[in-house]
Amino acid sequence: MNTPLLILTLTLHLISGDCRAPNFGSPGNTLNVSCHYAAKYANMQKHFCKVMEDGQCSMRVSSRENISDTTQNHSRFSLTDYPQQMNFTVRLSHLRAEDTGVYLCGAQNPEPPFNRVLVGDETHIIVNPVIGHKGDEAKLRCPYEVGHQTYLKYLSRGECASTGYVLIKTELRRQARASQGRFSLQDEREGRVFSVTISNLTAEDSGKYCCGIETLDNDVLIELLLTVALASTSPSHTSGPYTSRPSLHSLPAITAEYLAGSAVVMSVLRVVVMLLFALGVAVFFRCRRTQPPQVLRVTQVPEDSSQNHADPIYQELD
Template structure:
């Protein structure tokens, strides 16, 4: 019996831990997968399903460089011994079990299980505003955690305008021309931008950092026109 039990243990895939992730249709998620430092030089991958038999979605053999494959991106930060997987344009069909995998030659790969739940959300693609005016973006979500970090970024300029800690619900937080109101009773995040100008036009991303394991985000294009609305 002892010999049989030892053989069974060797056949169990190397699942390190498990992450529960919530995303919203039309948006995206970024997942942080930790691994042992001894595997810095190993290839990393992301797949859907159970270990060993899961379907590979993206794999990165290049260290410290982003790799893209359709809606998926992967970056292996070998200094921190973590790799990040980003999924865009989520739909409810993306819900399920995934694996962050480390390719270990001649041995069982190391896995971090990711349980992804995608909730119906808003699919905001374009927001239109007018110079010298204001605009508000309403983002419906269902997170109840405290200490969410709200980051509003201009992705084309690679600049984040504000980093706001919504430790307290139902309270405006201000930064430069941006303000955020986390209305948890209604499940809405309101982002308010003042004193618009045509230079504000571009691609934006609202990032909500839930924990060190993951964040969810909404991407949209902000189109600022000259003059006043009719």
């Protein structure tokens, strides 16, 4: 039985608004991000952190040490400082969908007091495409700027340049969640990322989407291309009522165990047969020794004149 897979490719790009263009990367690939700073921060330690749902900035890497990613047992983030050029570069490898978000570049005094300061502009990273399975769900993440926390968010179907059909939208400024059919919106205001989850994915979900934030001036829009491609798992070799036989590579362990057991059984049966044969022979000869043989003799009766042909009489003699 073929299991269709749904591959969703989301290509995002900034359409309008005062936001800086985000940095895009593909899952599993590498992305380089540059952070510029003033000359007075040249001798300070540098770091790169991600703004989390609770508003705290979680350290990803610093010039002092690389923070290891325990789920992969190696560091996916590395930092290289170029003091003469007054910038440092962060390299993100093996990108994942959850790497999408808002990041901050910072500096810290190498000696007490260990004051941390932000340097340069904040960085928005978006990882695409997002891959999902038919019948499952996919999450579309959209980071945004400081000050847009209470603005209305929405997701529409179609190009951002045209008026598309709004699939889901927050109706009140204080509203952080919304739900409409298969679509649900969650605004993580502390982390400054709002996401739309599409459940029960189908092939018809393919097309362009527009992720938007209503501002006092022009809306901040990000266009998303949702590409649905059907793929198949490994083909089945069954046909009709017949089933495929197991591969020979899966048999050695079972065969060895089976043969070992069969050898033991055959040895036991061989011994039992030999014992039964020997017992039968012994009983046969014992019976012949204990029972005397019976002898049959023939006695000729004299001829009678009235009888021409007389039958012999058999007598049993001891």
